Amino acid sequence: MNLRYDGGVMHDLSEGLTGIWGRPFIDLTPYLDLGLLASLDDEICYALAQVTTTYTGGSHKAMGIVPPSLAEDPYVDYGQVIRGFDEREFATFVSLGDPAARFDPKRRQDYEFGEERDHPLTREQMRFLEFKYGVYFPWKVFYELMPGGYWGEKSTAQGKAFTREARLYFPRTLAFVQGLPFREIGRCTLLGLNANDHGTVHRDGEPEEQTAPDHFITVCPRGGKRLFLWDETRRVKTPVEGRAYWFNDFDYHGVEAGPGFRYSLRVDGVFEPGFLERLRQDHEAVSARVG
Structure with missing residues (x-):
């Protein structure tokens, strides 16, 4: 050794x-x-x-904490999904979040969602990401x-x-x-x-x-x-x-x-x-x- x-x-x-x-x-x-x-x-x-x-979990790729050899596996990462939303998709997603929060779809790239982020995901958002986009x-x-x-x-x-x-x-x-x-x-x-x-x-x-x-x-x-x-x-x-x-x-x-x-x-x-x-x-x- x-x-x-x-x-x-x-x-x-x-x-x-x-x-x-x-x-x-x-x-x-x-x-x-x-x-x-x-x-x-x-x-x-x-x-x-x-x-x-x-x-919990689901965004290790977007967080940059997976090994390089496994970064391209087929399991969908919610951080990557959210970054790819257009304005309509983003509006649908945030409608399942904190009702007191206000988000501008045109500034959607300015917001961060999920673990260790400013805007934690609600259970409804997690299930939507899982059901609609196949997030693991x-x-x-x-x-x-x-x-x-x-x-x-x-x-x-x-x-x-x-x-x-x-x-x-x-x-x-x-x-x-x-x-x-x-x-x-x-x-x-x-x-x-x-x-x-x-x-x-x-x-x-x-x-x-x-x-x-x-x-x-x-x-x-x-x-x-x-x-x-x-x-x-x-x-x-x-x-x-x-x-x-x-x-x-x-x-x-x-x-x-x-x-x-x-x-x-x-x-x-x-x-x-x-x-x-x-x-x-x-x-x-x-x-x-x-x-």
Whole structure:
């Protein structure tokens, strides 16, 4: 393994992944008490059947976060669709949005819609884009137990809290989350994929701009999510195994299609220093010996 340590991040040059301490991902199963996952699965599935969920994803190409080798796949991107609207199409689209908003179709290229944009999509707009233009929204079940704001703010807990609805429908899940080794929690979400859908390959930032991997824990109460990391240099997938894990989300990653519904619980924040140090000692030392 060809390793380089730079700015607090261990780079695995032979794998084409930034990774964490020279590893593609960290299996957190040995570090967490996961004995209640079956109970959480019961609660989450029952609750998801009752709460209102939305879509996420669907504009990774327009956001410029897909690998070049997959940028021309046949799955339609809503950012590209909206940019191509004529005045009539644009007027129809915005009529399904916030009724208080005012848009000039002649200035349609001045507006930005969707995730991390000034004008989030309504569920009606998402469904219209899906039905009329064939836009592919990978995660058709998205639910925020603790809204995290913009992506760059997901690790800070300032002014954030679990929603009233989450406290009502997901009490065991919230108790589990609050027992995880975070000094603070800034975002907590459920992300689900329907049968036969795949999670499009993307990354959540530029590796050159990263000083250390963002802290988060993904938990799969039922297992079987089928997440993988994508090495764009070698065009190779690395499956991410375990019921709980941490990976560097500045690396390309996606989810394989599967025959049934799959979901995960993602919690972003800042790790407890002792927990982070234990992971560092266990994994950085092994990486150094291999190098």
